[in-house]
Amino acid sequence: MPFVNWLKRNLVVLAGLLTLGYLLLPNVVVTVFSFNKPKGRFNYEWQQFSLDAWKDPCGVSGLCGSLSLSLQIAVWATLGATLLGTLIAFALVRYRFRARGAVNSLIFLPMAMPEVVMAASLLTLFLNMGAQLGFWTILIAHIMFCLSFVVTAVKARVMSMDPKLEEAARDLYAGPFQTFVRVTLPIAAPGIAAGALLAFALSFDDFIITNFNAGSTVTFPMFVWGSAQRGTPVQINVIGTTMFVVAVLFVLVSMLAGNRRNRQKA
Amino acid sequence: MTNKTDPGGDVRLTGIAKTYGAFTAVHPLDLTVPQGSFFALLGASGCGKTTTLRMIAGLEEPSAGTVFLGDQDVTALPPYKRPVNTVFQSYALFPHLDIFENVAFGLRRRGLKSVKKQVDEMLDLVQLGEQARKKPHQLSGGQQQRVAVARALINHPKVLLLDEPLGALDLKLRRQMQLELKRIQTEVGITFVHVTHDQEEAMTMADTVAVMNAGRVEQLGAPTDLYENPRTTFVANFLGTSNFIEAEVDSESGEEIVLKAGGGKLVLPEARCSAPATTGGKVLVGVRPEKISLTHADDAGEIPEGRNRITGRIADSSFIGVSTQYVVDSPVCSGFEVYAQNIDRDPRLVPGAEVVLHWNPAHTFGLDAAQDADAGVEEAA
Numbered sequence: 001m002p003f004v005n006w007l008k009r010n011l012v013v014l015a016g017l018l019t020l021g022y023l024l025l026p027n028v029v030v031t032v033f034s035f036n037k038p039k040g041r042f043n044y045e046w047q048q049f050s051l052d053a054w055k056d057p058c059g060v061s062g063l064c065g066s067l068s069l070s071l072q073i074a075v076w077a078t079l080g081a082t083l084l085g086t087l088i089a090f091a092l093v094r095y096r097f098r099a100r101g102a103v104n105s106l107i108f109l110p111m112a113m114p115e116v117v118m119a120a121s122l123l124t125l126f127l128n129m130g131a132q133l134g135f136w137t138i139l140i141a142h143i144m145f146c147l148s149f150v151v152t153a154v155k156a157r158v159m160s161m162d163p164k165l166e167e168a169a170r171d172l173y174a175g176p177f178q179t180f181v182r183v184t185l186p187i188a189a190p191g192i193a194a195g196a197l198l199a200f201a202l203s204f205d206d207f208i209i210t211n212f213n214a215g216s217t218v219t220f221p222m223f224v225w226g227s228a229q230r231g232t233p234v235q236i237n238v239i240g241t242t243m244f245v246v247a248v249l250f251v252l253v254s255m256l257a258g259n260r261r262n263r264q265k266a
Numbered sequence: 267m268t269n270k271t272d273p274g275g276d277v278r279l280t281g282i283a284k285t286y287g288a289f290t291a292v293h294p295l296d297l298t299v300p301q302g303s304f305f306a307l308l309g310a311s312g313c314g315k316t317t318t319l320r321m322i323a324g325l326e327e328p329s330a331g332t333v334f335l336g337d338q339d340v341t342a343l344p345p346y347k348r349p350v351n352t353v354f355q356s357y358a359l360f361p362h363l364d365i366f367e368n369v370a371f372g373l374r375r376r377g378l379k380s381v382k383k384q385v386d387e388m389l390d391l392v393q394l395g396e397q398a399r400k401k402p403h404q405l406s407g408g409q410q411q412r413v414a415v416a417r418a419l420i421n422h423p424k425v426l427l428l429d430e431p432l433g434a435l436d437l438k439l440r441r442q443m444q445l446e447l448k449r450i451q452t453e454v455g456i457t458f459v460h461v462t463h464d465q466e467e468a469m470t471m472a473d474t475v476a477v478m479n480a481g482r483v484e485q486l487g488a489p490t491d492l493y494e495n496p497r498t499t500f501v502a503n504f505l506g507t508s509n510f511i512e513a514e515v516d517s518e519s520g521e522e523i524v525l526k527a528g529g530g531k532l533v534l535p536e537a538r539c540s541a542p543a544t545t546g547g548k549v550l551v552g553v554r555p556e557k558i559s560l561t562h563a564d565d566a567g568e569i570p571e572g573r574n575r576i577t578g579r580i581a582d583s584s585f586i587g588v589s590t591q592y593v594v595d596s597p598v599c600s601g602f603e604v605y606a607q608n609i610d611r612d613p614r615l616v617p618g619a620e621v622v623l624h625w626n627p628a629h630t631f632g633l634d635a636a637q638d639a640d641a642g643v644e645e646a647a
Binding site: 162164165167168169170171172173174175178182183186187 | 323324325344345346347350351352354356358359360361362371372375376417418421
C-alpha cells in the first residue's frame with residue numbers, strides 16, 4: 001500500500017520524467033557516440049572513448065562546406081520569410097481586400113501539402129523556366145515553405161493586439177512611422193521572433209524539398225544522408241551535439257533573462 | 267496650468283455628421299463646448315456619442331462638417347497633430363512599456379529630452395509615484411485608469427476626451443473616480459468632454475449634459491434643467507423616471523394651460539410646455555415620481571387648493587428605507603409611480619387603498635403627444 005500511495009502522489013512527476021526521457025534519449029545517444037572511436041566506417045557500436053572527432057570537426061571532406069551552406073541558406077531564408085510573412089500577416093489581419101479569404105487559405109497550403117509533392121512540382125517549375133539548380137533555387141523553395149509558418153505565428157499575435165493601442169499612440173503625437181516602430185512592432189515582436197526561429201529550424205534541417213531542387217549543391221542534411229549510405233563519420237555526431245547544446249543554451253539564457261525581468265518588476 | 271481666459275479650449279462642431287454606408291451614426295450636429303467646462307455626452311450604446319468624440323480626437327473622419335478648436339479648423343488634421351488627448355475605455359496602456367514610459371510617451375514623441383520631473387509630478391498627482399517602474403498589467407483597474415488619465419493630461423491638451431473611462435470599474439471605485447476626475451478637472455482647468463451611458467455619472471460630474479439618441483442631440487443643458495424640464499419623452503425617461511398622462515387642452519391663458527384628463531383638470535405652466543398647445547389639442551403631461559404627494563381618499567378634503575390632483579388605487583408598494591415607492595393605478599394612467607419620503611408614514615397606504623395623488627402645478631411639464639411615452643425607458647435600464 002505505501003508504494004501505491006507514493007505512486008499516486010508522484011504519478012505526474014513520473015509521467016513527466018518518462019516523457020522527457022523519451023524525448024532526450026536520441027540526443028544522449030548522439031552525444032555519447034560523438035566521443036566514440038569506431039572500428040571501420042560505421043559509428044553504430046561503442047568501442048572506446050576518444051576526443052579525435054571533437055579536435056577535428058572539419059576532418060571529413062565536404063562536411064564543413066555543407067554546414068556553412070546550410071547555415072547561409074537558413075539565415076537568408078529566415079530573413080526573407082520573416083519579412084514577407086510579417087507583412088502578409090499584417091495585411092491579412094488589418095485590411096479587407098478582394099481575395100483576402102483565398103489568400104488566407106492558400107497561405108496554409110505549403111503546411112498541408114506533402115513535402116514530396118511540393119518538391120516535385122517546384123522542380124518541374126524550375127526546369128521549365130530553365131533555372132540553374134543550386135543555392136538560389138534552394139533559397140526560393142525554403143522561403144516559400146517557411147512563409148506559411150511565419151504568417152501563422154505573426155497573425156496570431158497581431159490578431160490578439162488591441163487596435164486601440166495604435167489609436168492611443170496616434171493620439172499621443174506619434175505619426176504613422178513612430179506608431180509602427182514604438183508600439184506595433186514591439187508588441188508584435190514575440191510573434192515575429194517565434195516565426196523567425198521556426199523558419200530557421202525548418203530551413204536548416206529540410207531534406208526532401210532541398211534534395212529535389214539542389215542540383216549538385218550539397219546541404220548539411222543531404223551530406224548526412226549521403227554519408228549514411230557509405231558510413232557515418234563521428235564528426236556528424238559532433239555537429240549534432242553542438243547544435244543541441246547551442247539550442248539548449250539559447251533557451252536557458254532567454255529563460256534567465258525573463259526571470260530576471262519578472263523579479264525586477266515585482 | 268492653462269490660462270483660463272484663453273479661448274483655445276472651445277470645441278465647436280458645425281454641421282458635423284458621420285455615415286457608414288447606408289447607416290447614419292451621427293446626423294448633422296452643431297455643438298459648442300466652452301473652454302474649461304466639464305461637458306458630458308450622454309446616451310445609450312449606439313447613439314453616436316463615441317463617434318462624435320472620435321471625430322473631435324481625429325480618430326474618425328467626419329462625412330461632413332467642421333471641427334474647430336478655438337479658432338483653428340482641425341477637421342483635416344491627423345490625431346497626432348491635434349492638441350487633444352483621449353482616455354480610452356479600455357485604457358489602451360502600452361503593455362510593453364512601464365508606467366513611467368507610458369506617461370512619458372506623449373512628451374517623448376514631441377521631442378522633449380528631460381521628461382523625468384514632469385512625469386514624476388504627474389504620477390504624484392494621480393498618486394502612483396511608487397508604481398513608476400511597474401508594467402500596466404501589474405496594476406489594479408483603478409490604478410490603470412489613473413495612468414490613462416495621467417498619460418493624457420501630461421501633454422496639457424486643450425481638450426481632454428474621456429470615452430466611458432469608468433465603465434470597467436466597480437460601483438464603489440467608480441464613485442471615487444468620479445470625484446477624483448472632477449477634482450482634477452477643477453485643478454487643471456482643461457475642457458473635459460466625457461462620454462457615458464450612465465445618467466447619474468453625467469449629472470454628478472458635468473456642468474453641461476448633451477443627451478444623444480439615434481445620432482441626434484435630443485436636449486442640451488445643465489443637469490437640473492434636463493431633469494426638471496425635459497423636452498422629449500426620451501430625455502424624461504432616460505434621466506430618471508417620469509409619469510405621463512395624455513390630456514386634452516381645455517383653455518390657455520398665456521401663462522397657464524388648463525387640461526382635461528379623465529374627469530378632472532390639470533394645470534400646466536405655459537413656460538414648461540415644449541409642445542404647441544391649441545385648445546382641443548393633445549399634450550403629454552409629465553411629472554416626476556418624487557414631486558407627488560399621496561393622500562388617503564378619506565382625507566381628500568385636507569388637500570390645499572390649487573394643486574393638480576388625480577385619484578387612483580395603490581397597486582403595489584415597496585419600502586426601500588429612505589423612501590417608499592408606490593405604483594398607483596388611476597383611470598387616466600395605469601402604473602403611476604410615486605416616491606414618498608418616509609417622514610410620517612400613513613399606515614392606511616397599503617395596496618388596495620383608494621388615494622388622491624396631488625402635486626404643485628409648477629412641477630408639471632408638457633410634451634408633444636405625438637411621441638412614444640415609453641421612449642428611452644429601455645435604454646435607461
